[in-house]
Amino acid sequence: MSSEPILFDEQQSALTAISSGKHFVNAPPGAGKTAILTARLADACARYADDKEIICLTFTTRAATEMQDRAASVLGKRQPFIGNFHAFCMEVIRNSRLPYHTRAASILPDEYKHQMLNMAKTHIALKPQTTTYPDILSHFLQQSALQTELQLQQSAYSPPSLKSALYNLYIPFKLIELGLEDEFSELIAGYCKTHLIGAVVTVQMQSGLGSLEPETALAYLWLWFKTFVKVKKQSRCLDFDDVLCIGLQELLRHPQPRAFIQIDEVQDLNPVQWAILRCLQTPTTHIFAVGDSEQSIYRFLGADLALLRSEVAEYTHHSLAQNYRSHPAILSILNQYRHEHWQLRPIAAQSDIAETHPTLLLQFNDAVQERERLCKAVAKIIAEPERNVGLLVPTNALCNTYAETLLDNDISFFQVSQSDLLQKAVLQDWFSWLKVLDGNAARMDWWSIIFRLSRHTGGNKMQLADVIAFTNKIQRIGLPLEQVLYQTQTSTLFNYPLKHLCSEFADEGVVIFDTETTGLDFFQEKIIQLAAVRVINGEVVAEFDRYVDVGMDADSRLHEAFLKSQAIHHITEDQVANGDSLSEVLQDFFAFIGTSPLVAHNMHFDKMMLRTNIQALPQDPELLAAYHRVTQQYQFDTLVLSRMMYPKEDSHRLESLLDSFGLAGVNSHNALDDVKATASLLTKIVADLPPRLQQVDAVLDEYATLINPVNHHLKTLLPLFYESTLQHFSVSLVDVLRTWLEYTLAQSSWYDAKTAQITRLEIERKLIPWLDRQGYFGDFPTLVNTQLWFNKSDPAVIQQLRKIDTLFMLKEIDLIDPEQDKVVISTVHRAKGLEFDTVLLPSATENAYPGWIPKDTPDVEVQARRAESKRLLYVALSRPKRKLIISYHCWDGRYSKQLSPFIQGSQGLFSYTQNAK
Numbered sequence: 001m002s003s004e005p006i007l008f009d010e011q012q013s014a015l016t017a018i019s020s021g022k023h024f025v026n027a028p029p030g031a032g033k034t035a036i037l038t039a040r041l042a043d044a045c046a047r048y049a050d051d052k053e054i055i056c057l058t059f060t061t062r063a064a065t066e067m068q069d070r071a072a073s074v075l076g077k078r079q080p081f082i083g084n085f086h087a088f089c090m091e092v093i094r095n096s097r098l099p100y101h102t103r104a105a106s107i108l109p110d111e112y113k114h115q116m117l118n119m120a121k122t123h124i125a126l127k128p129q130t131t132t133y134p135d136i137l138s139h140f141l142q143q144s145a146l147q148t149e150l151q152l153q154q155s156a157y158s159p160p161s162l163k164s165a166l167y168n169l170y171i172p173f174k175l176i177e178l179g180l181e182d183e184f185s186e187l188i189a190g191y192c193k194t195h196l197i198g199a200v201v202t203v204q205m206q207s208g209l210g211s212l213e214p215e216t217a218l219a220y221l222w223l224w225f226k227t228f229v230k231v232k233k234q235s236r237c238l239d240f241d242d243v244l245c246i247g248l249q250e251l252l253r254h255p256q257p258r259a260f261i262q263i264d265e266v267q268d269l270n271p272v273q274w275a276i277l278r279c280l281q282t283p284t285t286h287i288f289a290v291g292d293s294e295q296s297i298y299r300f301l302g303a304d305l306a307l308l309r310s311e312v313a314e315y316t317h318h319s320l321a322q323n324y325r326s327h328p329a330i331l332s333i334l335n336q337y338r339h340e341h342w343q344l345r346p347i348a349a350q351s352d353i354a355e356t357h358p359t360l361l362l363q364f365n366d367a368v369q370e371r372e373r374l375c376k377a378v379a380k381i382i383a384e385p386e387r388n389v390g391l392l393v394p395t396n397a398l399c400n401t402y403a404e405t406l407l408d409n410d411i412s413f414f415q416v417s418q419s420d421l422l423q424k425a426v427l428q429d430w431f432s433w434l435k436v437l438d439g440n441a442a443r444m445d446w447w448s449i450i451f452r453l454s455r456h457t458g459g460n461k462m463q464l465a466d467v468i469a470f471t472n473k474i475q476r477i478g479l480p481l482e483q484v485l486y487q488t489q490t491s492t493l494f495n496y497p498l499k500h501l502c503s504e505f506a507d508e509g510v511v512i513f514d515t516e517t518t519g520l521d522f523f524q525e526k527i528i529q530l531a532a533v534r535v536i537n538g539e540v541v542a543e544f545d546r547y548v549d550v551g552m553d554a555d556s557r558l559h560e561a562f563l564k565s566q567a568i569h570h571i572t573e574d575q576v577a578n579g580d581s582l583s584e585v586l587q588d589f590f591a592f593i594g595t596s597p598l599v600a601h602n603m604h605f606d607k608m609m610l611r612t613n614i615q616a617l618p619q620d621p622e623l624l625a626a627y628h629r630v631t632q633q634y635q636f637d638t639l640v641l642s643r644m645m646y647p648k649e650d651s652h653r654l655e656s657l658l659d660s661f662g663l664a665g666v667n668s669h670n671a672l673d674d675v676k677a678t679a680s681l682l683t684k685i686v687a688d689l690p691p692r693l694q695q696v697d698a699v700l701d702e703y704a705t706l707i708n709p710v711n712h713h714l715k716t717l718l719p720l721f722y723e724s725t726l727q728h729f730s731v732s733l734v735d736v737l738r739t740w741l742e743y744t745l746a747q748s749s750w751y752d753a754k755t756a757q758i759t760r761l762e763i764e765r766k767l768i769p770w771l772d773r774q775g776y777f778g779d780f781p782t783l784v785n786t787q788l789w790f791n792k793s794d795p796a797v798i799q800q801l802r803k804i805d806t807l808f809m810l811k812e813i814d815l816i817d818p819e820q821d822k823v824v825i826s827t828v829h830r831a832k833g834l835e836f837d838t839v840l841l842p843s844a845t846e847n848a849y850p851g852w853i854p855k856d857t858p859d860v861e862v863q864a865r866r867a868e869s870k871r872l873l874y875v876a877l878s879r880p881k882r883k884l885i886i887s888y889h890c891w892d893g894r895y896s897k898q899l900s901p902f903i904q905g906s907q908g909l910f911s912y913t914q915n916a917k
């Protein structure tokens with residue numbers, strides 16, 4: 001990435017100046033599309049004061065962060081949304097009023113997605129007579145000639161896997177399930193036309209259920225889909241398609257019109273993404289859509305060029321005709337390719353880079369010779385200053401082979417792995433550990449941790465389905481998972497703390513506390529009142545009620561915040577001014593608690609406020625010691641207990657519960673009133689606990705062999721996360737990651753040792769520098785905590801939540817650092833949008849472009865695949881700045897090979913050609 005400011009040409013400048021209407025820029029590679037979008041974004045910030053008016057959608061996270069970096073000086077503190085569709089939908093879902101399990105859902109990793117699809121499959125007891133599917137699907141099945149087509153296809157059909165068959169239909173099924181079939185009948189029809197027959201035939205051929213009627217096969221698919229959705233819902237997780245479809249559903253209900261929409265790589269949008277885009281528009285919205293139809297390479301994800309054409313039909317069309325990236329010799333090959341395959345006009349070369357032999361076409365005897373020579377060439381190229389190399393190959397298998405040869409030659413490189421680094425078990429587990437700090441909401445993360453731990457604690461290995469069944473059972477009886485599994489006290493059983501609560505409540509008493517504050521932001525706002533009561537058997541036997549002088553005279557922002565918050569707590573300025581210092585109040589408060597269990601309603605908020613307010617005080621060892629002592633004691637949150645005991649209540653706010661159960665007390669938002677009201681609620685909970693504890697006993701007995709060993713590891717690991725933040729308050733995510741890796745990789749049986757070691761090195765080399773570059777510092781338990789969301793309009797919180805979204809949706813390719821990573825090995829698909837000084841395209845035979853297409857594939861499909869492959873090679877050819885090296889081998893050990901037919905027309909244009917000996 002160049003930091004030099006770009007001097008736009010006339011055509012580019014004209015595009016940056018457009019400020020209204022709907023526009024589509026269809027421009028060739030290297031025309032400066034990204035640069036134009038960045039400049040326009042900066043202008044938009046100057047034009048629209050409200051960030052919510054602006055949205056900038058990119059295809060990858062890398063493109064979004066690059067745009068943000070490039071526009072950083074103009075953006076300053078502004079936070080318009082810049083990111084991909086998935087990140088945007090995550091934000092829409094989070095800010096929605098959808099059920100909590102959807103808003104707080106985790107993203108389902110690939111590893112578990114496959115297992116859950118299998119689980120759902122085994123759950124299906126197929127009852128074709130009783131299973132129905134939506135009318136709209138039966139309509140497609142009944143369409144004329146379908147039956148004959150089915151039979152015709154069956155004999156000559158190479159079916160995809162059963163899972164792919166279902167997944168090809170996932171989006172239309174999901175839209176139907178969400179009740180959107182009327183709005184999206186065309187979209188659903190499109191998907192069904194392409195995939196329904198194939199999927200039905202696949203079920204007929206591969207389900208192992210004998211010969212099935214098409215109706216029964218379709219019923220099977222629908223039932224499988226519904227079960228999979230249910231399994232995910234129970235686990236509170238969503239996959240990427242769910243995120244898009246639910247985001248769309250929410251936007252249809254509550255459209256979010258924008259004044260300014262900018263969008264990159266439109267050639268690869270799928271129909272759902274187009275539909276999302278429509279929800280952001282009004283007739284006056286200014287849309288600037290940019291893409292290149294010849295670079296459309298994501299047909300397998302639903303990208304559709306015909307759809308692009310119809311979507312932008314009414315837009316004003318523009319094009320660009322200059323290429324600023326590539327050496328003129330490279331461009332002449334690109335131009336020949338454009339002419340030969342699409343009869344497109346040539347692009348003018350604007351790059352004036354000097355280079356000897358900028359284009360090479362190399363023929364080798366065999367694949368081994370090709371690989372060895374190319375790797376030697378790579379060594380030579382990167383020995384020159386400021387040169388990087390992109391080794392772009394057609395398949396993941398070839399990525400691995402080239403990686404091995406580079407290693408043999410001592411050349412370091414960045415390989416984009418087939419199973420993305422971010423999808424590796426080690427990292428997915430770490431994400432889960434971060435998420436469970438959030439407590440009970442992250443159900444999928446809990447079971448993935450339990451699953452991993454249960455497999456490494458000896459004894460019978462549990463299947464994922466058993467672990468999920470266990471977590472569901474725990475949830476059904478309303479137990480917080482973390483309390484079942486993780487005990488800081490001596491007991492390993494959840495019952496014990498609750499039994500302790502009952503006995504202390506009747507005997508020595510418990511302390512209920514509450515804070516009133518100047519606002520909700522943990523890092524800025526102050527505690528102004530701290531109240532507590534000691535309760536024995538429902539009777540208040542002692543009270544603590546103090547105001548805190550927070551020095552508002554000297555802090556106008558704080559004073560203003562206080563005045564706003566007065567509407568809630570009604571505390572007067574005098575009460576605060578006559579209060580004591582926070583240190584004094586806290587010393588007395590900790591003494592008041594003694595060794596009693598602590599109780600609060602929504603304790604997390606009060607504890608966070610205490611923590612951050614203490615952090616802001618000058619270091620006081622005694623106070624800190626007292627704080628640590630108290631936070632190690634038994635604690636009970638009446639909000640959590642109420643959710644567990646009374647799951648059917650609509651709301652667990654204190655006020656609602658008092659009302660619903662007719663309890664004494666008022667929730668006036670004066671801390672003392674509120675603790676007394678909490679005492680009433682606690683008294684009811686304790687009275688209702690014994691029968692529930694019997695149920696708990698039964699589950700704990702049933703799963704003792706799982707719970708006890710898991711608890712052993714949790715006891716070591718969770719404090720690692722909590723303590724790192726308790727002691728330093730603000731930590732680097734890199735430190736948290738390293739500490740965690742240290743522990744988990746030392747557990748010899750957790751992961752395959754060799755794989756884990758390699759993953760660790762990859763994390764050190766790729767992810768950690770990225771986290772450092774992007775500035776992932778902070779208080780991570782707070783960051784991942786969904787409790788923060790009530791404060792989600794705060795710009796600092798928005799920024800942090802977006803960072804977390806980015807982290808959880810990151811892809812390995814996003815981690816490349818063009819300054820450091822001199823050699824990148826990747827498939828062409830993943831290298832989209834990147835540029836390199838030198839690009840090597842090995843194995844450019846007909847086997848790669850167009851690649852193997854099964855013999856009986858219908859003609860239309862053969863044409864479509866060839867066309868897509870042509871575009872793929874075009875993307876590859878357009879990535880180099882200085883040098884393009886294409887190579888192929890004549891013999892693969894069994895068959896002779898030819899140069900890809902797509903490139904044969906350009907052979908004469910290469911500045912250097914070498915034939916095999």
Ligand SMILES: Nc1ncnc2c1ncn2[C@@H]1O[C@H](COP(=O)(O)OP(=O)(O)OP(=O)(O)O)[C@@H](O)[C@H]1O
Nearest residue numbers: 006007008009029030031032033034035324325833
């Ligand atoms: N007017 C200009 N003067 C000099 N360099 C430019 C100019 N416009 C763009 N560039 C440079 O050209 C290169 C290609 O630009 P950019 O990445 O924006 O192209 P693109 O159209 O997005 O390409 P692709 O579709 O191939 O990804 C970049 O290195 C960019 O800095």
